[in-house]
Amino acid sequence: MKNLLVVCICFMTILSLTNCANDDNITRIESSLVYKVYELNTISDPSVTGYARFVKNEDLSVTIELNLSGLLADQMHPAHIHYNTAAETGAIALTLGTVNSNTGRSEVTITELDDGTPITYEELLDFDGYINVHLSSTNLDILVAQADIGQNELIGVTKTYALLQFDNSEISGSAKFSQRKNGEALATIQLTNAIDGEMHPSHIHRNTALETGEIALTFNPIDGNTGISYTNINQLDDATPFMYENIADFDGYINVHLSETDNSIVSQGDIGRNELTGESVVYDLNEVDVPDISGTASFFRRQNGEALAIIELMNTPVDGMHPGHIHENDAATTGPIMFTFNDVDGSTGISQTNVIQLDDGTPFGYDDVLEVNGYINIHLSASDLNTLVAQGNIGVND
Incomplete structure (x- = not known):
């Protein structure tokens, strides 16, 4: 038994020494090392990836390392820190080490900017x-x-809005807002x-796209060759502060225009409080006095509780304009007008209306549509309201 114990102790000692020897071959980052890493985003070649690392040294200098992969061989790539955001562009503030594409690396240790202004690690993190x-x-x-750094760093919080084609332009897309550290x-x-x-x-306008409104903010133009535009957002065109946190509650929409000489709208989308949530309800509109005309009335909930109403009818006369209303009670009982829609355009069969309040000013949003004691009438024309082209119960009468 004693011999067995001796053997075990010897074995554990050897194992411990072996593990220590292996540990000596592992390269570790010092636990006391203070550093910040920024991801470098590819610009012209999607295969290029990398990062920049800012290391705080004991003598208060800062070492800035660049590490890139996917570069072509035998190239030398100059690098700099510039003032402002990448979307705004700016002058060179600090020259970094030139990246050798064969290693993908560069390194420089600094204590000041190119103009001699002293700078610390903490100041770079807020640069x-x-x-x-x-x-x-x-x-x-x-x-x-390229990468935004310091106070311009993107923190991973985003909001994206859909931009829909307008007037059969076949141009659509998205507007993504990303929050910065500042x-x-x-x-x-x-x-x-x-x-x-x-x-x-392209611009942000006030109100909903249906209501239209004045320009609130101008984006940098979208390059038709890439389909992309980048704009830094910190104020409206009138200099009113406008930060990431203000976007979600903004009463607005985005218009994208054909060109700098042709203001025709090619893409459009409601944003902020006007964004559609995806919640909707559809009511049938049935044929009444005019054969073959029927359709639907759809209500889409907005973030602010209002609604977008879209009436779609089939077989409307191309030269017709058809008034539409929500009336009190059900269609069999009939009742007075509560709410007036924008007219249905006979050439398209479509009407779109923002629903905020009844005609008498009573607040009336998406939730109220679901509970209303009402019905919809679509009339032949403004001069012939007695002729109904479509009708349907809505709300509690559905």
């Missing part, structure tokens, strides 16, 4: 700037990687079927 990695010293306009936002608009060679102006 209003971005990193550019360029194709070469003779092609500085071509970027291989509370501002990066707006990224991406379109499919944008027109090569065109620059598409």
Whole structure:
């Protein structure tokens, strides 16, 4: 038994020594190392990925390391920190080490900006700037990687709104708002079927797209060749502060226009409190006095509790304009008008109306539609309200 115990102790000692020897071959980052990593985003070549690491040194200097993969061999890529956000662009604030594409790495240790202004690790983490990695010293306009840093860093909080085609333009997409560390936002608009060679102006307008309204904020134009626009958001056009947190409750919509010389709308979408939540209800509108005309009335809930009403009729006369209303009671009982829709356009069979209140000013939103004691009448024309082209019970009468 004693011999067995000796053997076990010897074995454990050898195992312990062996593990220590293996540990000596492992490269560890010092637990006391203070650093911050920023992801570098690809620009011209999707295969390029990488990061920038800012390391705080004991002597209060800062080492800035760049590490990229997917680069072409035998290239030298200059890199800089610029003032402002990448969407705004700005002058060079600090020259970084040139990235050797064969290693994908560069490193520089600094204590000041290029103009001699002292800068610390903490100040860099709050710096209003971005990193550019360029194709070469003779092609500085071509970027291989980029990242917003410091107070401009994107923190991972986003909100995306759909941009729908307008008037059969076949141009649609999205507007994505990303929150920055300083509370501002990066707006990224991406379109499919944008027109090569065109620059598409775009704006946030006040109110819903149906109501229309004045321009509140101007985005950078969308490049038709890429379908993309980037804009930094921190104030409206009238200089009113406008941060990421203000977007969700904003009463507005986005318009994208055909070109800088043609304001025709090609894509559009409600945003903020006007966004559609995906919740909806559909009521049938049945044929009445005019043969073959029937359809539906759909109500879509907005974030603010209001509703978008879309009436769609089949077989309407192309030159007709058809008034529509919600009446009190059910269709068999009949009753007075409560709410007036925008007229149904006979050429399309469609009417769209924002639903906020009844004709007498009583608040009336999506939830009220579900509970209303009412019915819808669609009339032949404003001069012949007695002729009904479609009718249907809604709310509690459905």
